Amino acid sequence: MDFTFMWETFRQLLTGVPLTLNLAFTSVAFGAVLAMMLALMRMSGIAVIEMIAKAYVFVFRGTPLLVQIFLIYYGLGQFRPTLQELGLWTFFREPYWCAILALTLNTGAYASEIIRGGLQSVPYPQVEAAKAAGMSGFLLFRRIVFPIAVRQALPAYGSEIILMVKATSLASIITMMEVTGLAAKMISQTFRAVEIFVVAGVIYLILNFAITRLIMALEWWLSPHLRRPPSIEPRIEAAHV
Amino acid sequence: MQQLSYFELIGFGPKGWGLALLTATGMTLAVALCGFLAGSIVGTFVAWAKLSRNLAARTLADGYTTVLRGIPDLLVIYLFYFGGSAALGAIGGLFGAQGFIGVPAFVTGALAIGIVSGAYQAEVFRGAYQILNRGELEAARSVGMHRWLMFRRIIAPQVLRYAIPGLGNTWQLVLKESALISVTGLVELLRQSHIAAGSTRRPFDFYITAAILYLVITWVSTYLFQRAETHSLRGLRRTS
Amino acid sequence: MKFFTALSVGLLASALATGGAAAQEKTITIATEGAYAPWNFTGAGGKLEGFEIDLAADLCARIKVKCEVVAQDWDGIIPALNAKKYDAIMAGMNITDKRLEVVAFTRPYASGMHGFATTKDSPLAKLAGLGERANLDKDPAAAQKIIEEWKPLLKGKTIGTQGSTVNSQFLEKYLKDTVTIREYKTTEQHDLDLAAGRVDAIYAAHSSLKATLDQPEFKNMTIAGAGVSGGVLGRGVAVAVRKDDADLKGKFDGAIQAAIADGTIAKLTQKWFKVDMTPQG
Numbered sequence: 001m002d003f004t005f006m007w008e009t010f011r012q013l014l015t016g017v018p019l020t021l022n023l024a025f026t027s028v029a030f031g032a033v034l035a036m037m038l039a040l041m042r043m044s045g046i047a048v049i050e051m052i053a054k055a056y057v058f059v060f061r062g063t064p065l066l067v068q069i070f071l072i073y074y075g076l077g078q079f080r081p082t083l084q085e086l087g088l089w090t091f092f093r094e095p096y097w098c099a100i101l102a103l104t105l106n107t108g109a110y111a112s113e114i115i116r117g118g119l120q121s122v123p124y125p126q127v128e129a130a131k132a133a134g135m136s137g138f139l140l141f142r143r144i145v146f147p148i149a150v151r152q153a154l155p156a157y158g159s160e161i162i163l164m165v166k167a168t169s170l171a172s173i174i175t176m177m178e179v180t181g182l183a184a185k186m187i188s189q190t191f192r193a194v195e196i197f198v199v200a201g202v203i204y205l206i207l208n209f210a211i212t213r214l215i216m217a218l219e220w221w222l223s224p225h226l227r228r229p230p231s232i233e234p235r236i237e238a239a240h241v
Numbered sequence: 242m243q244q245l246s247y248f249e250l251i252g253f254g255p256k257g258w259g260l261a262l263l264t265a266t267g268m269t270l271a272v273a274l275c276g277f278l279a280g281s282i283v284g285t286f287v288a289w290a291k292l293s294r295n296l297a298a299r300t301l302a303d304g305y306t307t308v309l310r311g312i313p314d315l316l317v318i319y320l321f322y323f324g325g326s327a328a329l330g331a332i333g334g335l336f337g338a339q340g341f342i343g344v345p346a347f348v349t350g351a352l353a354i355g356i357v358s359g360a361y362q363a364e365v366f367r368g369a370y371q372i373l374n375r376g377e378l379e380a381a382r383s384v385g386m387h388r389w390l391m392f393r394r395i396i397a398p399q400v401l402r403y404a405i406p407g408l409g410n411t412w413q414l415v416l417k418e419s420a421l422i423s424v425t426g427l428v429e430l431l432r433q434s435h436i437a438a439g440s441t442r443r444p445f446d447f448y449i450t451a452a453i454l455y456l457v458i459t460w461v462s463t464y465l466f467q468r469a470e471t472h473s474l475r476g477l478r479r480t481s
Numbered sequence: 482m483k484f485f486t487a488l489s490v491g492l493l494a495s496a497l498a499t500g501g502a503a504a505q506e507k508t509i510t511i512a513t514e515g516a517y518a519p520w521n522f523t524g525a526g527g528k529l530e531g532f533e534i535d536l537a538a539d540l541c542a543r544i545k546v547k548c549e550v551v552a553q554d555w556d557g558i559i560p561a562l563n564a565k566k567y568d569a570i571m572a573g574m575n576i577t578d579k580r581l582e583v584v585a586f587t588r589p590y591a592s593g594m595h596g597f598a599t600t601k602d603s604p605l606a607k608l609a610g611l612g613e614r615a616n617l618d619k620d621p622a623a624a625q626k627i628i629e630e631w632k633p634l635l636k637g638k639t640i641g642t643q644g645s646t647v648n649s650q651f652l653e654k655y656l657k658d659t660v661t662i663r664e665y666k667t668t669e670q671h672d673l674d675l676a677a678g679r680v681d682a683i684y685a686a687h688s689s690l691k692a693t694l695d696q697p698e699f700k701n702m703t704i705a706g707a708g709v710s711g712g713v714l715g716r717g718v719a720v721a722v723r724k725d726d727a728d729l730k731g732k733f734d735g736a737i738q739a740a741i742a743d744g745t746i747a748k749l750t751q752k753w754f755k756v757d758m759t760p761q762g
Contacts, residue, residue, distance in 0.1 A: 064455060070438075074445075074448070077676075094679075191560050194320065194560075
């Protein structure tokens with residue numbers, strides 16, 4: 001093993017970290033909004049709307065993310081004239097926004113199930129108590145349902161964020177120079193695939209370790225009444241592939 | 242040259258890619274299935290290590306799942322692809338094999354999927370084992386069953402029963418993971434679509450076809466896993 | 482129990498597949514890209530075709546070995562050769578000093594120019610030197626002058642090129658501060674993105690650009706600027722083999738020499754490129 005080379009690789013790959021995190025967090029943020037909407041649709045009690053949300057989740061969880069990325073980037077490129085007429089082309093022209101769109105649509109599907117689980121875990125007596133105290137509608141949601149649901153969903157949502165950080169590596173396929181993209185580029189210059197991919201792997205491990213710690217801290221901060229030893233038990237869930 | 246219609250493009254005519262796409266779908270199923278089975282073996286051992294009282298085994302197993310959880314699957318596949326056969330070549334050299342050890346892309350792909358999905362399956366098996374009734378294990382021991390016999394007669398059948406839903410999820414995951422194997426040159430569904438998209442310059446038509454084929458596989462396998470679950474629980478009374 | 486039976490059958494099958502592949506020794510596996518028309522590409526139904534597929538068949542017949550040509554992603558094609566995934570590469574790969582550090586090349590079997598392509602209505606269509614040729618080795622001053630003439634027009638534009646190629650290295654070396662370079666996995670992908678308007682121009686081998694221009698979907702595309710060769714663009718296209726594989730290199734060298742001598746290369750390049758691309762000297 002050539003440690004000077006690996007250290008140099010490490011330093012060069014670090015320059016891709018901002019883009020990796022940018023892609024992950026932007027899509028997680030947009031995805032959370034989408035997921036919330038989908039979860040509410042699933043629980044709306046209106047058959048048609050429930051079906052739409054269900055179909056959405058089925059399609060986006062049932063196809064590989066790589067196919068979705070190709071479809072959005074190269075596939076929609078085939079319809080450039082139409083998209084230009086609609087004024088959407090400036091958006092689809094950029095590989096960055098195509099990557100964000102694909103990742104957002106994807107995490108929206110997975111996260112909606114997590115949020116639904118969180119919402120369903122809110123104990124009904126709490127809702128009853130709130131109603132007895134005169135709360136209803138949005139106030140009830142904001143003060144009682146939402147905070148409890150968030151606390152419940154946080155560990156699973158943490159895993160989802162980790163999965164998204166990993167999923168950003170696929171954006172390298174559509175010319176994004178994040179960590180994996182830079183690694184591929186460096187390999188083309190040095191032809192030393194194994195060393196470079198090992199270093200890239202270490203970078204992802206460090207990132208994900210840091211994010212796991214942050215989420216644990218958040219969990220601790222959100223549960224002042226519990227304050228038991230935090231447990232973000234290694235949960236392995238469906239990854240985005 | 243006249244633009245081909247969508248159905249000519251994916252059909253079975255002289256300019257159609259239908260047969261190639263179907264063959265590639267078969268390849269996707271084959272590599273996913275072999276990878277899933279390889280993952281079951283890995284998963285069984287890792288679950289066993291995680292539950293064992295041996296500190297070294299536990300640490301090793303935890304390290305394995307931590308690493309696999311922390312780095313992108315695409316990197317794992319690349320590493321396996323580039324590093325795996327170099328390692329294999331070195332091992333082969335020790336036994337006097339002549340330099341070149343050809344590992345078909347299929348085997349590399351299936352093993353890579355096995356390594357990745359093994360981490361997920363380990364968690365599924367561990368969870369299922371923990372539901373087992375301790376009394377049954379004690380009973381088995383008291384009638385003198387040896388470890389392997391107990392594993393075969395008592396543990397494996399029940400763990401498998403409880404693990405079916407989790408395994409169903411892992412299978413979906415493996416199916417999607419198999420799309421990443423396309424980077425190693427194995428002509429499975431995504432790679433074939435990719436080749437066709439490049440060759441015909443009609444990316445949308447082929448990627449949407451690939452997406453539909455993946456959905457069909459997902460849909461059929463969800464149904465099969467549900468059947469298996471109902472079947473495996475036929476002797477049990479539902480508590481809920 | 483069925484589960485375990487299935488497991489052992491699966492294991493056995495993969496073990497046999499591995500053993501089987503190791504046993505066939507007299508077959509040479511040649512990697513190509515399968516996405517670089519007309520050098521090598523995938524035709525309808527998924528069959529590999531192109532100049533290098535024909536040439537490989539010819540060379541292997543001369544060496545008297547059985548050859549299998551497999552498609553392989555370009556960006557890992559050299560590391561995978563050294564990882565012994567196959568024995569040789571014939572994928573429109575130019576001889577460069579950088580590549581010579583890690584693999585060995587046979588003598589070249591073809592050579593050609595490299596340049597830009599853009600859309601006909603683009604301002605870049607007026608890049609200087611269309612139809613001219615410049616060589617970075619033989620006349621570096623003239624080549625440098627043409628590149629300098631390009632710079633004002635190219636300023637701030639986005640250029641697509643295939644990653645890990647002599648083309649991307651050329652852009653990195655001469656135009657890095659002038660243009661934004663966007664690297665693609667295949668030339669087919671940057672063709673699509675030029676048509677989609679995501680890049681202002683693409684930089685590739687003229688042979689591959691011309692093949693793209695011949696397709697009806699790309700009739701709005703044109704070659705722009707002078708053709709350049711030599712220097713970072715390499716010293717001709719050759720077969721790459723592992724460095725310790727001198728025996729195979731020797732066999733290919735002999736076969737290529739024979740194919741050049743009896744006009745096979747001229748005939749095949751005429752067939753696929755419509756121009757004789759036999760390497761000179």
